[in-house]
Amino acid sequence: MFTGIVEYTAKVHQLSRDQNNLCLTFINPFLNKEIQINQSISHNGICLSIMNINQKTYSVLASEETLLCTNLNFLKLKDKVNLERSMMLHERLNGHIVQGHVDTIATIVNIENRNGSWLFFFRSKKKLDHVVVEKGSITINGISLTIVTYNQYIFNVSIIPYTYRKTNLHMMKIGDIVNVEFDIIGKYMNKHIQECKKKM
Template identity: 70%
Template sequence: MFTGVIECTTKVHRLYRDKNNLCITLNNPFLYNEIKINQSISHNGICFTIININHNKKIYSVIASEETFYRTNLNVLKINDEVNLERGMKINERLNGHIVQGHIDTTAKIIEIENKNGSWIFSFLSKKSLYNVVVEKGSIAINGISLTIIKCAKFRFSTSVIPYTYEKTNFKYLKIGDIVNVEFDILGKYILSKKNEL
């Protein structure tokens, strides 16, 4: 479980396929005792379990199943790409973003970036319909970042990105046409699920 408040970014060190799985090795920005094997960390919003750590080379590895590969933007991930990281939330701390599971619902393409003289408006075209899943002023996670929706339609939505978020995440590297991971608010998904049962 995560909050959508990114701790730091890191670079992809190595990518290779193992049968239907994608193995990802990343540079380790954390101290020696801050991560461990079997720990879950959000990578661009995707919850991955650490399977290997090499403290001497300052790298660690995770693995993506075929299902994760096809549901997310991993098919466009490249060596040296910058990835957003967040370790699992602690129960005794404030929830500063919103509840993020690390389970990607769909991907979206950036269709517009507007510089608002101090912040940025990013507009996206979702691969999946947003009908009844998102609302204006509701929460959404983009590449693992907790953001507020300012406008939404059936497939299109936009969010505002403040300078701190822009500089501390991989938003500063994104451009029109890039594909991002999207996780809808779990509360909205539960409400929609119960509504469909009626």
């Protein structure tokens, strides 16, 4: 479980195939005592477990299913990903509840500079009806953000300078693909409503 508050970004150091899986090695921004093998870390919003650690890098493995529903297949060497370690229950929840289970991908269709902030527009692969609300939470590449407006497939979020600099958003351009996780509370509510409709 995560909060959507990015701790670091890390560069992709190596990519290698293991049958239908993808092994990803990153330059390690953490102190060795801060992470350990089998620990879950959010990578661009994807919960992946550490397989190997050395002084300068660490590695994770993404399954075929994960590759099919995320942007990992688009990663290249030296690309930066957003990292967040799993939340600790005694800490404040500064973002929102994030599972690290990507629901869909979205394409950046426009970026507007708002003289001190940025408005990012995305086209979702899945319909947004019934899973998002204006001013509700959404996770983009592991970042807890707030929806400004949306329609069936297009939504936008406002990015403040700190978030822009701290995450990999400052490297993003129109046409890039991001991972999207909808708010878990909204998903459960939608499922409950759909089940109630079936019983009517």
